Amino acid sequence: MRLVIARCSVDYDGRLTAHLPLATRLLVVKADGSVLVHSDGGSYKPLNWMSPPCTMAELAPEEAQADEGVVAVWRVQHAKSEDRLTVHIHEVVHDSAHELGVDPGLVKDGVEAHLQKLLAEHIHTLGHGWSLVRREYMTAIGPVDILARDHTGASVAVEIKRRGEIDGVEQLTRYLDLMNRDPHLAPVSGVFAAQLIKPQARTLAEDRGIRCVVLDYDALRGVDDAESRLF
Incomplete structure (x- = not known):
């Protein structure tokens, strides 16, 4: 699992469109390919996300984006639809990866x-x-x-x-x-x-x-x- 805390804006395009303006957020990239965008509130639910199967590419910003302060662009494309998540990163505060291993699953009551x-x-x-x-x-x-x-x-x-x-x-x-x-x-x-x-x-x-x-x-x-x- 990769955990990135960054100042970023997020756009979702596909069956619906959504925009998250520039703010500091937690970006979670899981081993199954899913990408989740969290804030410091709202309990467990992410502000936006892309479920697998999907692919993520980390790109250098275009010149106009760099002029606006963007240092990296994440493009997450769903494999079975036109849904796309785009993250414009302005500043990386923290970036770490952790191997969690195989989860035993939820023990039901x-x-x-x-x-x-x-x-x-x-x-x-x-x-x-x-x-x-x-x-x-x-x-x-x-x-x-x-x-x-x-x-x-x-x-x-x-x-x-x-x-x-x-x-x-x-x-x-x-x-x-x-x-x-x-x-x-x-x-x-x-x-x-x-x-x-x-x-x-x-x-x-x-x-x-x-x-x-x-x-x-x-x-x-x-x-x-x-x-x-x-x-």
Whole structure:
């Protein structure tokens, strides 16, 4: 992982356009190719980012840019779309690289682990004719909670959370990017399943073609028969 603290401006062009004016920010370049732009506020969420697969080039500024104080230009291009992130760096305060090694992945709490087990046992909850391939399907960046096949036999990656938030959608997106490179699996669609899905997460998921499913924990356990309730 590379960490750069720099005075910079940032422009995003593609499906949408966005501009961050000149300020001091943290630039994170991860081993998976993703680039994130952080400020000193806003909790965990970056101000802007580019998810993999993408490529980054560090370029010398053009003459007009140099006259404005730019010392380096980062151009990050997504491999599957026209989306592009451009960072104009005016001053580098800190630049370091760190080898983090292979991450063991998130250790799920009891509820998430139980939800995964229950949904695997009742995979038909996601649709008639669905079948389970396996739980904890391993990818190069960690295990997908469930790999299943829908009624047509197509592969589906299912990510399960107790609370469905944006970071869970991003996690599933990374899995899908990798899995769709495997000709034995592709095309792979995604299902984001949780007991509660936040509106922002649902909007992002649906924009990326990911289906959202709200799980009824009691119904999966057989404690509450949702079909027999009057309301």
